Amino acid sequence: MKLFEIIEEAIPVEQVMNKVVHPNCGAVNLFVGTVRELTKGKRTLYLEYAAYKEMAESQLTRIGQEIKEKCPDARIAITHRIGRLAISDIAVVIAVATPHRADSYEYSRYAIERIKEIVPIWKKEHWEDGEAWIGDQKETRAYPTGKPDMGGHES
Amino acid sequence: MIMIKLFAAMAEEAGEETIELPWMEGMSTADVKKWLGERYPMLAPHIPAAMVAVNQEFANVEETLRDGDEVAFLPPVSGG
Numbered sequence: 079m080k081l082f083e084i085i086e087e088a089i090p091v092e093q094v095m096n097k098v099v100h101p102n103c104g105a106v107n108l109f110v111g112t113v114r115e116l117t118k119g120k121r122t123l124y125l126e127y128a129a130y131k132e133m134a135e136s137q138l139t140r141i142g143q144e145i146k147e148k149c150p151d152a153r154i155a156i157t158h159r160i161g162r163l164a165i166s167d168i169a170v171v172i173a174v175a176t177p178h179r180a181d182s183y184e185y186s187r188y189a190i191e192r193i194k195e196i197v198p199i200w201k202k203e204h205w206e207d208g209e210a211w212i213g214d215q216k217e218t219r220a221y222p223t224g225k226p227d228m229g230g231h232e233s
Numbered sequence: 234m235i236m237i238k239l240f241a242a243m244a245e246e247a248g249e250e251t252i253e254l255p256w257m258e259g260m261s262t263a264d265v266k267k268w269l270g271e272r273y274p275m276l277a278p279h280i281p282a283a284m285v286a287v288n289q290e291f292a293n294v295e296e297t298l299r300d301g302d303e304v305a306f307l308p309p310v311s312g313g
Binding site: 128130132133136194195196197198199200202210211 | 291
C-alpha cells in the first residue's frame, strides 16, 4: 500500500482515508481538492495536471515525515491525480488521522500548503479563449536560494 | 551524459521533455543552465525562475555534477 501516490485515474477517496484509519486515532480529516470552473470571473473548461512523478511522490513522503516530526502519532496519506481533469473532478485527497481532532485539521492544512511549495506538479488551465500553465499560486516565483524552503514550517 | 528533464511550459516550448547533454569533466548545474539557454533560446526566459533538481532532489544554486546525473528544471509548482 502506497501512502503517497501520483495516479492518472479517478482518486478512490475512501481508500485513501482507509489507509490512515487507526484505533489510536479519533479523528480523520479529509481534504478533497476539486477543479474549479470560475476563477476571478474566468471560465475554465478543463485542466491538465503534469508531474515529475518520482520526485513528486518522494516530496509527498517528505511532507508526511515533516508532519510526523510535529505530531508523531499522526498518520498521513496523500494521492494526487494527473492528466486531464474535468470541472469538479478530484485532483488531490489528503487524509490525516490523529488521536484528537485539532491536530488533524492543522496538519491537513499544513500538507496542502507544503504541496504547493515543494511538490513538482503543474497545472495547465484551458479556457474558452486560450490556455496557460499556472504556477506560482503562492506568489513565490522568486526563490532567493534557488530552491524552496525545505526545512518545513513551524506551526 | 547528463539527462535534462523539462516540464510544463518549458517542455512545450522546447518540444522535448528530455534532452541529453554530453558529459564534460567538472560540469556544474550552472554549465547546464548556460548550455540549455544557448541551445534552446526559447527557454532562456524561463531558466532564472525554474528551480533545479539533481537526481530528484532540489539542488543548490550551483552544484557540481557527475556523469549520468539527471538534471530537472522545475517551474514554480502549483499542485493541489
